[in-house]
Amino acid sequence: MSSRSASASTSPTVVAKNPKSGVRILHFGGRWTVETMPEIDLLALIPEKGLLRLEAGEAEAVDTSLAMTVTRLMEATDGTGVKVDLSGLPVSVSNLVLLARAVPEQDVPKPETTSFITEAGKKAMALWTSLEVALSFFGESFLALGRTLRHPKTFRLREFLVLLGDCGFRALPIVSLLAFLTGLILAFVGAIQLRVFGADVYVADLVGLAMSREMAALMTSMIMSGRSGAAFAAHLGTMKVSEEIDALSTFGFKPVDMLALPRLLALTLMMPLLTLYANLMGYLGGAVIGYSMLDISYSQYLFETQTIVTTRDISIGLVKSAVFGFIIAACGCVQGIHCGQDAAAVGHATTRAVVLSITLIVVADAVFAVICEVLKI
Amino acid sequence: MTPPRSSAARIDVRNLTMAYGSRVVMQEMNFQIHRGEVFVIMGGSGCGKSTLMKHLIGLLEPAEGAILYDNVNFTTADEDERHAMRRSFGVLYQAGALWGSMTLAENIALPLEQYTSLSRRDIREVASFKLALVGLNGFEDFYPAEISGGMRKRAALARAMALDPDILFFDEPSAGLDPISSARLDDLIVQLRDSLGATIVIVTHELASIFAIGDRCVYLDVESKRITAEGHPRELAESSDDEKVREFLNRQAETPADHQPS
Known part of the structure; x- marks a missing residue:
């Protein structure tokens, strides 16, 4: 019915x-x-x-x-x-x-109605505050390094080793895949162009230089910011929400020393190693295309790569990657430590950490490009 | 209405105003906590009880006023002095706040490693002893996620006692516990006070706990944003001048069900 x-x-x-x-x-x-x-x-x-x-x-x-x-x-x-x-x-x-x-009449706080100008001002102030937070974190992390060097006993080695594993060899499979494919794509795009001029063998030069100087560090840092940067922000954010960070502070531990420093060190140390590995995987990807599309033998490809890629090229990539690693870890830790008080805030912190670190990495890469140009290296 | 100053006060809160930005939470608070007493901070939900505790332990800065420990100003102290003063604090957070990446024994060991020169074996022994005090012997190598909420809270209490503090702060100790566990925690708190001679500060709105263990309490009134009552919980329940405090302590509310339609 x-x-x-x-x-x-x-x-x-x-x-x-x-x-x-x-x-x-x-x-x-x-x-x-x-x-x-x-x-x-x-x-x-x-x-x-x-x-x-x-x-x-x-x-x-x-x-x-x-x-x-x-x-x-x-x-x-x-x-x-x-x-x-x-x-x-x-x-x-x-x-x-x-x-x-x-229901008793309560003076319910009215949501403030503000003009566009007030809003814009507030946003600008917030931006300024976040810049201050970032700068003070930067300084604090160096102070933390100094404190830890003076009192090495306070450094939690076991946790650091776990972090090294997380930021290091556990990332190898995904780095392998993406670096290999990056080399493959570079070689493929290059091959089509170079074949027109009969300059097939220069594919090795193209892939070698591009991987060593730029792509290996960039691709690895993209992976790591999605992987470790996000994980740092989410982990520290959750610790903040569950008052674990407050508990550290009341015992007189500095969250930067205890939580951020090991992460900064781990990622800054591991990024160059991962990048070096990504280089090799990239060359391999290039060589596969060279062999299958352009009939360049593997030894010929290797020889060509060796003649054009210098230690300097590889070093530039490695230095960049260490800086990128620091940026990723710093963004993750800052966002995590300054996270809000609920579950949604952890999500926001994670998003901000990844977006901010990728933005800063690209900006830093541009700065590196200018430096290299000026120094003619 | 400034109360008379007594040099015996372990904690002296003077004219404290708490605010988040421009929003005042509580203002002009004055009270003293004496050595060895179980002091309860009570009030309705959202009145700023936990905020007050965060001010007392220095996680938040007062908008105005000062907090003194043994007549030493904590609010104006620099980082090192505060650090030294905090060593006598133990804090039990609402959800325990045990460090999730460490076992229970490691949670207790961390402050010991930092502040004592004990050997690894001695530290382990102290940790086991503290866990035994809260009835958790045998759980040394469990991670916080592997034990129940009540056990987590007791383990957090063991950690709070790691450095033999002489002031213990409890944020809603019985929140999320069944009546039996919460009564057991109350007993434990009193035993600790008696055996360690510690000063206990509890933030709670659990009447059973307030009456069972509270020596003295303050009531934070959310509407006037002030402390409206101070004294022994039973006396306040019977004879406070403030109707709201009596209602709170006697668990009464003016419900509309009282007004039957005529």
């Missing part, structure tokens, strides 16, 4: 009666449920003064909707001098109405 197909008698009704002057009775009948809320203009039925008696004797089903309607009526009569009599309503309804109206 559906309530919609029911006859008119079960749909909600309101009957207004004026038994004597100054008294109006509103009689609610039919089914008053949330599904069958009527669209009746009840406010028009309110008398200007006198007694308003509400009745709902025969209502078949009554839920919140009648209580809501009555509450709205009573709110409309507040201060108009109309007296509302609820005694004709079922007790459950009148109790609900009283409960709803009994």
Whole structure:
């Protein structure tokens, strides 16, 4: 049986009666449920003064909707001098109405309405604050390094080794795959162009230089910021939410010494190693294309790579990667330590850590490009 | 209404105003906590009880006023002085806040490694002893995630006691515990006070705990943003001038159900 197909008698009704002057009775009948809320203009039925008696004797089903309607009526009569009599309503309804109206008036803080200029100013101030936070973290981390060197006993070696593993060999599979494919793609794109000029063998030069100087460090840092940077932010953020960082502080431990420094060191140390490995995988990817598309033998490819790629090229990549590693770890740790107090804040912190670190890496790479150009290296 | 200063106060809170930015949480608070007493900070939800505790342990800075420990100003102390003063604090956080990447024994060992010159074996023994004090012997090598909430809280208490503090702060010790565990924790708190002679500061709104162990309490009133009552919980429940404090301590509320429709 559906309530919609029911006859008119079960749909909600309101009957207004004026038994004597100054008294109006509103009689609610039919089914008053949330599904069958009527669209009746009840406010028009309110008398200007006198007694308003509400009745709902025969209502078949009554839920919140009648209580809501009555509450709205009573709110409309507040201060108009109309007296509302609820005694004709079922007790459950009148109790609900009283409960709803009994909520004490609180000065609910109004959300501040601000102009565009105020908002812009606040955003700018927030940006400035986050810059200050980043700078003070940068300084603090060097102080932490100094403190730890003076008191090596405080350094938690076992945790550091675990971190080294996390930032190091556990990332090898994904680094292998992506570096190999990067080499492959570079070689493939290069091959199409170089074949036109019969300069097939220079594919090795292209892949070798591009991987050593740029791509190995960039690709590895992208992987690591998604992998370790995000993990740092989420881990430290969760520690912040569960008051573990507060617990460290009250024991007099500095969160930067205990949490950030091992992570900064681990990633800064591991990034160059991963990048070196990524170089090799990239060359391999290039060699596969050289062999299969251009008929360059592996030894020929290796020889060509050796003649063009110098230690200097590889070193530039490695130095960059160490800087990128520091950037990734720093972004992750700052966002984690300065995370808010709930689960959503951990998510935001993680997002910010990854976005910020990738942005800063690209900016830093551009700075490196300029430096290399100026120094002619 | 500044109370008379007594040199016996272990903790002296003077004219403290707490604020988040421009939003004042509580203002002009004055109270003293004496050595060896179980002092309860109570109040309705969201009144700033935990915020007050964070001020007392120096995680948040007062907007105004000062906090003194043994008549030494903690608020104006520099980082090193504070560090020294904090060594006498033990803090039990609401959810325990054990370090998740360490076992229970390592959690307790960390502060010991930092501040004592004990050998590794002695540290392990101290950690086991502290765990035994809270009834967790045998759980040394468990990780916090592997034990129940009540055990985690007790383990956190063991960690809070690692450095034999003489002030213990508890943030909602019975939150999330069943009545039996929370009663057992209350007993434990009193035993610790009696055997260690420690000063205990508890933030809670659990009436059972307040009456069972509280020597003195302050009531933070969320509407006037001030302390509206101070004294022994039972006396306050019977004869406080403030109706809200009596209602709070007697677990009464003016419910609309009292107003039957006439």
